[in-house]
Amino acid sequence: MRAAAxxxxxxxxxxxxxxxxxWLSGRDPALTVLRARSAEQEPTREALDAVRRDLGLDAGPLxxxxxxxxxxxxxxxxxxxxxxxxxxxxVLAGLRVSLALMGAALAVALLLTVVLVVPVLVRGRASAxxxxxxxxxxxxxxxxxxxxxVCGVWLGWLPTSGWAGxxxxxxxxxxxxxxxxxxxxxxVADALPAVLDERWVELWRGAGVSRARIRAAALQRVLPxxxxxxxxxxxxxxxxxxxxxxxxxxxxxxxxxxxxxxxxDLPLLQGAVLxxxxxxxxxxxxxxxxxxxxxxxxxxDASLALPAPRPVRTxxxxxxxLAAVLLTAIGWGLSRDPYTVRTAARLAPPSxxxxxxxxxxxxxxxxxxGHGAAATVGTxxxxxxxxxxxxxxxxxxxxVAAGAADIANAxxxxxxxxxxxxxxxxxxxGAALAVALxxxxxxxxxxxxLVQEVRASAYLTAQxxxxxxPWWILTRxxxxxxxxxxxxHALLRLPGIALALASLGFLGLGARPPAPEWGLLLDExxxxxxxxxxxxxxxAVALALLAGLAVSGASYAQRxxxxxxxxxxxxxxxGA
Numbered sequence: 179m180r181a182a183a184x185x186x187x188x189x190x191x192x193x194x195x196x197x198x199x200x201w202l203s204g205r206d207p208a209l210t211v212l213r214a215r216s217a218e219q220e221p222t223r224e225a226l227d228a229v230r231r232d233l234g235l236d237a238g239p240l241x242x243x244x245x246x247x248x249x250x251x252x253x254x255x256x257x258x259x260x261x262x263x264x265x266x267x268x269v270l271a272g273l274r275v276s277l278a279l280m281g282a283a284l285a286v287a288l289l290l291t292v293v294l295v296v297p298v299l300v301r302g303r304a305s306a307x308x309x310x311x312x313x314x315x316x317x318x319x320x321x322x323x324x325x326x327x328v329c330g331v332w333l334g335w336l337p338t339s340g341w342a343g344x345x346x347x348x349x350x351x352x353x354x355x356x357x358x359x360x361x362x363x364x365x366v367a368d369a370l371p372a373v374l375d376e377r378w379v380e381l382w383r384g385a386g387v388s389r390a391r392i393r394a395a396a397l398q399r400v401l402p403x404x405x406x407x408x409x410x411x412x413x414x415x416x417x418x419x420x421x422x423x424x425x426x427x428x429x430x431x432x433x434x435x436x437x438x439x440x441x442x443d444l445p446l447l448q449g450a451v452l453x454x455x456x457x458x459x460x461x462x463x464x465x466x467x468x469x470x471x472x473x474x475x476x477x478x479d480a481s482l483a484l485p486a487p488r489p490v491r492t493x494x495x496x497x498x499x500l501a502a503v504l505l506t507a508i509g510w511g512l513s514r515d516p517y518t519v520r521t522a523a524r525l526a527p528p529s530x531x532x533x534x535x536x537x538x539x540x541x542x543x544x545x546x547x548g549h550g551a552a553a554t555v556g557t558x559x560x561x562x563x564x565x566x567x568x569x570x571x572x573x574x575x576x577x578v579a580a581g582a583a584d585i586a587n588a589x590x591x592x593x594x595x596x597x598x599x600x601x602x603x604x605x606x607x608g609a610a611l612a613v614a615l616x617x618x619x620x621x622x623x624x625x626x627x628l629v630q631e632v633r634a635s636a637y638l639t640a641q642x643x644x645x646x647x648p649w650w651i652l653t654r655x656x657x658x659x660x661x662x663x664x665x666x667h668a669l670l671r672l673p674g675i676a677l678a679l680a681s682l683g684f685l686g687l688g689a690r691p692p693a694p695e696w697g698l699l700l701d702e703x704x705x706x707x708x709x710x711x712x713x714x715x716x717x718a719v720a721l722a723l724l725a726g727l728a729v730s731g732a733s734y735a736q737r738x739x740x741x742x743x744x745x746x747x748x749x750x751x752x753g754a
Contacts, residue, residue: 417590511548573625
């Protein structure tokens with residue numbers, strides 16, 4: 179009941195925030211609308227008052243929220259402040275495009291999952307390894323930029339923008355589907371060998387059951403605990419679609435929401451964000467329904483744990499090599515000036531004077547790459563610490579955390595970033611807040627599992643029996659046992675948080691020019707990617723190295739450990 183109440187309260191809070199965006203933005207909506215309708219008209223008091231009466235802003239925030247909520251009940255999302263057209267048709271048109279794109283991306287993801295899982299079914303042992311983990315760690319906007327550059331610009335195989343036919347669907351679907359397929363493939367491939375080693379498999383073999391039937395039963399055993407993860411991947415497609423739609427100029431709902439946020443067309447933004455939120459919630463509900471159907475009536479209330487995740491096999495030298503390359507580039511860049519504009523040297527190719535070339539303003543790309551590490555990775559570290567503190571607090575309130583986590587999981591960082599940018603304007607602080615708001619659920623789930631196991635341990639029972647006070651038990655036993663493994667988990671998520679911040683910067687929702695943030699560097703280089711690809715490749719390779727470092731580093735953090743903490747870590751599925 180408490181989780182359901184928290185879930186309902188969180189949903190109402192999100193809907194209220196969306197409905198009150200005109201007031202939360204801190205800017206005069208009437209002035210925005212007046213400039214959008216007629217840029218040359220003088221913003222006199224009379225003109226602004228007329229716009230406020232036309233939009234109903236003079237009635238106050240509560241009346242505006244009530245009118246918006248009443249309109250939702252009638253299926254009326256209002257009219258665009260900029261174009262004056264109805265919002266609902268625009269939202270439905272964008273939603274149709276996005277659903278088609280996400281359907282194609284999901285097909286690519288499932289196809290890649292099958293490719294990664296079939297060898298495991300044949301050999302009976304994990305074979306996805308570092309390849310699948312590396313694919314899962316590559317952000318969609320980075321893969322989209324690489325696909326556009328290689329397949330669209332250099333080779334000319336496929337169109338690079340628009341939405342005019344099936345050929346325009348290929349590159350966006352691949353950019354969205356490959357990371358999702360890598361994650362799903364790794365989850366299933368890592369879980370199958372443990373299932374195939376279970377006692378029932380040996381009994382079935384002894385009874386003469388065919389190999390194909392055993393493999394099918396193993397898949398049925400593996401899928402129920404993983405279906406929620408499949409739902410999370412599908413929700414992630416809605417967030418990744420915003421960046422991919424922007425890269426390829428696809429007129430989907432994500433690009434519609436981003437354009438509305440930048441132009442302060444708040445009714446259109448409200449409708450688009452509401453559609454994305456409902457899409458995420460429906461996806462989560464569908465995943466829960468599929469899991470119940472797979473379990474069947476007998477096991478419907480069972481809580482099947484994920485099999486123990488296996489470490490990714492990487493060569494011991496890989497983390498050191500990746501770290502050395504990345505730190506060398508950053509250190510070299512820090513010794514150079516990232517802001518000096520040299521118009522005579524704009525778009526210069528790599529040379530000894532400019533090892534990574536120059537950008538559209540003649541600024542040194544290596545210098546901007548080095549100085550951007552602080553903005554990208556440093557901000558990610560602060561977000562990581564904040565998420566760690568929140569998760570440790572919520573780990574002692576699992577019922578409250580579960581309901582809030584459902585809402586947070588339905589909102590990818592990009593969607594929250596759009597809302598925060600609409601309310602407070604784009605910037606590094608807003609991007610950090612957006613990522614922090616949705617990055618805590620996995621850490622909180624891990625903390626809750628640890629708290630539950632530590633509290634049930636025999637030595638704490640003995641402490642209570644000898645009269646140890648609750649505060650002593652909490653600070654000297656429970657919290658130290660929980661904080662260390664959750665902190666390691668948070669450290670493993672640091673590169674993912676950095677990639678999320680970079681994606682917001684890439685979309686123009688994070689750091690503002692001339693800041694040398696990695697996502698912003700990619701965004702700035704898109705206009706001349708055909709003439710000067712090195713400006714886009716430098717931050718792209720840096721992000722890829724960061725992702726690879728996370729994957730290879732996690733392989734050592736995931737090595738089997740003995741004791742209560744190791745068992746709890748396997749039960750909670752950290753690193754899966």
